[in-house]
Amino acid sequence: MSDEKVISRGFTGRRSAEASKLPPGQYLTQDFPVLSATPTPRIPLDGWEFTVTTEDGAVARRWNWQAFRALPAVAITTDIHCVTRWSKFDTMWEGVAIDTLLDGVQSTATYAMAHSYGGYTTNVPLADLQNGKAWVAFRYGGKELEPEHGGPARLLVPHLYFWKSAKWVNGLTLMPHDEPGFWERLGYNMYGDPWREQRYTGD
């Protein structure tokens, strides 16, 4: 077997592995584009908090930054997919699993609304936040998460389009029914599965 053949086979293999990681209608980027509907809020850490509110309106959990950062955190390496069609592979994060934040919370809710500093909201089925599928991330690429990308902390729900990964997140409100958040009210899909190309209402 010639060297050339070995090289081209290896190249083909990597390319098809990449292609199989790319959802339909997406292209791969090495950049990390910033997409924000509002100006970047500046959130002093000593004023930061994260709350879990149950469907009866009661605040079931509340952390300040120090208490939040004392929770067990995990490293996450994952692909991300923006509805504007860029995807980025193998992004590296550190965060607290939503499972940890919901641990012991009494609720029969099936949906959650994520709330952010600045007023952004996005809805996600609770099942899509649980069992190690979503985190509140506070580090990216080995550094504290930059404000433009949602620092001090953002939701990370990488199996759904990236608009579900609310930047500057400050709480989850549990809900008995699905309700639209910011982009969902403006015509984006209630669920947003990139593999089924659920970009807009009705997709």
Ligand SMILES: Nc1nc2c(c(=O)[nH]1)N[C@H]1C(S)=C(S)[C@@H](COP(=O)(O)O)O[C@H]1N2
């Ligand atoms: N609070 C807030 N979160 C947000 C957004 C936003 O405008 N405000 N944009 C969403 C969209 S559409 C995308 S693609 C990602 C972009 O994250 P990035 O700017 O870190 O790439 O954040 C999501 N989370």
Ligand SMILES: [Mo]
């Ligand atoms: Mo997006």
